[in-house]
Amino acid sequence: xxxxxxxxxxxxxxxxxxxxxxxxxxxxxxxxxxxxxxxxxxxxxxxxxxxxxxxxxxxxxxxxxxxxxxxxxxxxxxxxxxxxxxxxxxxxxxxxxxxxxxxxxxxxxxxxxxxxxxxxxxxxxxxxxxxxxxxxxxxxxxxxxxxxxxxxxxxxxxxxxxxxxxxxxxxxxxxxxxxxxxxxxxxxxxxxxxxxxxxxxxxxxxxxxxxxxxxxxxxxxxxxxxxxxxxxxxxxxxxxxxxxxxxxxxxxxxxxxxxxxxxxxxxxxxxxxxxxxxxxxxxxxxxxxxxxxxxxxxxxxxxxxxxxxxxxxxxx
Numbered sequence: 001x002x003x004x005x006x007x008x009x010x011x012x013x014x015x016x017x018x019x020x021x022x023x024x025x026x027x028x029x030x031x032x033x034x035x036x037x038x039x040x041x042x043x044x045x046x047x048x049x050x051x052x053x054x055x056x057x058x059x060x061x062x063x064x065x066x067x068x069x070x071x072x073x074x075x076x077x078x079x080x081x082x083x084x085x086x087x088x089x090x091x092x093x094x095x096x097x098x099x100x101x102x103x104x105x106x107x108x109x110x111x112x113x114x115x116x117x118x119x120x121x122x123x124x125x126x127x128x129x130x131x132x133x134x135x136x137x138x139x140x141x142x143x144x145x146x147x148x149x150x151x152x153x154x155x156x157x158x159x160x161x162x163x164x165x166x167x168x169x170x171x172x173x174x175x176x177x178x179x180x181x182x183x184x185x186x187x188x189x190x191x192x193x194x195x196x197x198x199x200x201x202x203x204x205x206x207x208x209x210x211x212x213x214x215x216x217x218x219x220x221x222x223x224x225x226x227x228x229x230x231x232x233x234x235x236x237x238x239x240x241x242x243x244x245x246x247x248x249x250x251x252x253x254x255x256x257x258x259x260x261x262x263x264x265x266x267x268x269x270x271x272x273x274x275x276x277x278x279x280x281x282x283x284x285x286x287x288x289x290x291x292x293x294x295x296x297x298x299x300x301x302x303x304x305x306x307x308x309x310x311x312x313x314x315x316x
Contacts, residue, residue, distance in 0.1 A: 003028040003152060003183045004049070009058035011044050018044035020207040021058070026152075026185060026200075031178055033194045033201035033215070034187040037301055040204045042187050043080075046154055049185075050077050062152070073102045076150035080157045080187075084129045084137055091125035094144055101148040108147065115143045119169070134161040142170060146177060153177065156187045171197065191294035201293070205301050215293065222296050226263045226289040227273070232256060233281035241276045257284055 004026035011019040019041045026032045036042045047053045049060060051067060060067040062074065085093055091112070098108035116122050119139055129137055138161055146153065155174070159167045174184055174197060186198060194201060195215060202212040211218065226249070231238060235258055239248065245268045250261040258281075264273055270288065277283070291299075 001028050002026060003063060004185075005061040005064075006045070006049075007059050007061070009045065009048065009055045009060065011041075011048065011053070011056050017207045019048075019055070019204075022204065022207075022209050023058075024202045024209060024212055026183060028183050029178060029181055030199040031174065031184045031186055031197050033198035034185055034204070035189075035191075035194065035201055035297060036204035041207045042204055043156070045204070046077075046156060046185075046187065049154065050075060073148065074151045076101075076145045076148065076153045078141060078145040078153075078155045078158055080160065084141060086130040087128060089125070090121075090127050090129060090132070090140055093129065094140060094147075097144045098147050103148055111147050112143070115147065119143065135163060135166055138162060139166070142173075146173075149182075151182065153182055153184045154187070155184060157189070158186070159188070159190065159193065191292065191297055194293045203297065203300055210303075211296075211300050218296060219290055219293065222291050222299075224263065224289070224291065225266055225268075226261065227270070228285075228287045228289055229260045229262065229277070230284035230286075231258055231260070231277070231281040232284060233258075237280040238277055241280045243276070246273070261289070 002025045006022060006024045006026075009019055009022045010017075022041070022045065034042050034045070044053075048055050049067070051069070051072060062071045065071075088096075094112050095105060095108050098112065099105060103111070116125065121136075121139065124132065124136070124140070129140070132140070138158075142158065145155075158170055158174070162170065171193070174186070178184060186193075188194065198215050200212070200214050201218070203210050213221075235251075235253075238258070238260070242248070242262065242264075245265040247263045248260060249263055250259075252259045274283075274286065
């Protein structure tokens with residue numbers, strides 16, 4: 001089942017088209033990656049889901065209902081540009097923001113004490129936001145975002161500014177929130193995080209959705225039938241065993257081990273390839289090279305730019 005349905009949403013600012021007939025489905029209790037280069041339209045879509053702005057056409061449904069004011073309390077939003085009051089105390093501000101989300105003060109304080117202890121922030125309560133590092137401020141904002149236990153969380157570049165240890169801490173919390181039933185829309189440029197966390201993705205470029213689906217199925221779709229094989233033995237016998245169905249892309253020999261990168265025809269299976277080469281050599285390793293989400297992201301964005309006549313290539 002889906003929690004969020006975006007149906008044919010378009011948005012234009014003056015002469016700039018931010019979104020052009022974008023449709024996507026976010027499955028419930030999943031982590032959904034919203035991807036795209038800067039200026040692609042991701043932030044415009046996020047602002048519409050949060051009812052900060054409205055679409056020019058199309059509609060958004062939350063749990064089957066057209067998006068309306070009552071849904072605000074069901075959504076938690078962590079913007080890329082953090083919005084804490086610099087001169088205000090950490091605890092006082094967290095309590096204030098929690099009450100804006102509908103929590104009673106006593107309940108909010110109890111929940112905050114739990115989170116502050118969990119993140120080892122007990123000594124921060126009376127500190128001013130401006131006294132905290134960027135990473136510490138982001139911890140506070142993350143807590144405020146999830147405190148009211150929203151059904152739908154929208155996290156825009158949630159790991160920005162975090163060191164590896166705290167980034168892993170937040171990743172673990174995101175996975176735990178999904179386990180407890182939350183749905184997370186996760187906007188990022190970090191493709192490593194996408195592969196690690198996301199169940200499904202949508203890729204937006206130049207205001208249009210150009211790719212969507214499960215991460216697993218997308219990677220499978222863009223397989224290139226390329227393998228890296230390490231073996232000992234006669235190179236000529238190995239090469240002959242590839243028939244006309246295999247193309248050698250790269251070969252290196254080090255310490256009596258031959259490292260070949262080969263591409264095989266789509267009509268040939270990996271099992272058939274192994275059956276052909278095993279009699280000719282001593283196999284050391286055999287691995288399929290599956291394109292990463294980063295590879296697919298760059299390829300699809302550049303393809304879209306070529307279709308639109310954009311000369312520059314996106315490299316990351």
